[in-house]
Amino acid sequence: MFETDALDVPQRALTGDLPAESRVAGLLLEAHERYAGEQAGVVADYIPALAEADPALFGLSLTEVDGTVHRVGDSEVPFSIQSISKAFVLALVCEEIGHEEVHRIVGVNNTGLPFSSVIALELNHGSPMNPMVNAGAIATTALMPGDSAEEKWEAVREGLSRFAGRRLELDERVLASESASNHRNQGIADLLTSYGRLLGDPAEIVDVYTRQCSLLVTADDLAVMGATLADGGVNPVTGQRVVSAEVCRDTLSVLAACGMYETSGEWLFEIGLPAKSGVSGGIVAIAPGKGALGTFSPPLDAAGNSVRGQRACAFLSRALGLNLFASLPHPVKGAATRE
Ligand code: GLN
Numbered sequence: 001m002f003e004t005d006a007l008d009v010p011q012r013a014l015t016g017d018l019p020a021e022s023r024v025a026g027l028l029l030e031a032h033e034r035y036a037g038e039q040a041g042v043v044a045d046y047i048p049a050l051a052e053a054d055p056a057l058f059g060l061s062l063t064e065v066d067g068t069v070h071r072v073g074d075s076e077v078p079f080s081i082q083s084i085s086k087a088f089v090l091a092l093v094c095e096e097i098g099h100e101e102v103h104r105i106v107g108v109n110n111t112g113l114p115f116s117s118v119i120a121l122e123l124n125h126g127s128p129m130n131p132m133v134n135a136g137a138i139a140t141t142a143l144m145p146g147d148s149a150e151e152k153w154e155a156v157r158e159g160l161s162r163f164a165g166r167r168l169e170l171d172e173r174v175l176a177s178e179s180a181s182n183h184r185n186q187g188i189a190d191l192l193t194s195y196g197r198l199l200g201d202p203a204e205i206v207d208v209y210t211r212q213c214s215l216l217v218t219a220d221d222l223a224v225m226g227a228t229l230a231d232g233g234v235n236p237v238t239g240q241r242v243v244s245a246e247v248c249r250d251t252l253s254v255l256a257a258c259g260m261y262e263t264s265g266e267w268l269f270e271i272g273l274p275a276k277s278g279v280s281g282g283i284v285a286i287a288p289g290k291g292a293l294g295t296f297s298p299p300l301d302a303a304g305n306s307v308r309g310q311r312a313c314a315f316l317s318r319a320l321g322l323n324l325f326a327s328l329p330h331p332v333k334g335a336a337t338r339e
Helices: 021-035 048-052 084-097 099-105 119-123 134-141 149-164 172-181 183-194 202-213 219-230 245-258 261-270 307-319
Strands: 059-064 069-073 275-277 282-287 291-296
Touching (some): 021 307, 059 219, 059 307, 084 134, 084 149, 084 275, 084 282, 099 245, 119 183, 134 183, 134 202, 149 202, 149 219, 183 202, 219 291, 245 261, 282 307, 291 307
Antiparallel strands (some): 059 069, 059 291, 275 282, 282 291
16 A cells, blocks of 8 residues: 655645636537537446336536536426445545545555456455446445434435535436346345455445435536536535545546546547546536536446546547646746747
């Protein structure tokens, strides 16, 4: 485990501005037009209720840290949040137990293996590795405050609702469908228990985790939730503080390394933003200090990431200047030695 002696150094932030509002709105429209006809990808069907999603749905939303909202297409269509919930539950748990405990108990390194991998657990002596794969997410949900599963579930729902700025409802059909078919997650929770890595009753924790995945959101909600992480933990629409600025930084670093499953490296190479995707077709991509994109389109690639969502994020990251790794030479300093 990497150890640092710099935890007491105050965290400074370095961010920039988005282009003018009209330009942002125009580029969002352009992204929608460019990729609405994209036909690649397959709608997830391992949770039977998800297979019913309309593959043509496509919504894009962007919330700026000043609360300005831009939307296009099916940005108000509800869908179950699925794995994107992992990002926000991690933030709530970070707020509760802190940076070092999350690092120690759950881990922050990518597994390089699919999100539902059991082999990853066995290869790492029962370490769940990171909070964005199912093993780590189940272990993280177990760390939510509350003495009973019911209290933990309420804390999850209430916490994710504060990120969204409205009370999130459950998709009972998806919950029933996944509950009846999630033998793999139950197996993962039992395996974690056998390694002494899961607090509480494994069946109950999987139930809370399945509920958290069944909360209904829209692309608009994802943009507001992400913008809260981009805004030092304050929801830019409600003005309410949800988590601390340090927790946002920690959460975003985990998303950069692990948010897009085993293709997180490729995502970072093309898009350069912390992000999280889910099997129902959502993606949230966060530009710290600027805002966040929420996308929804059900057809997925082989790793489980929305095809149109990824394409739209790649376009918008470039066009809006969001890539965290992009820079241009300083126009004055050293100009004499440049062409
Ligand atoms: N609820 C889903 C599962 O546990 C979430 C997976 C995902 O969105 N990648 O399998």
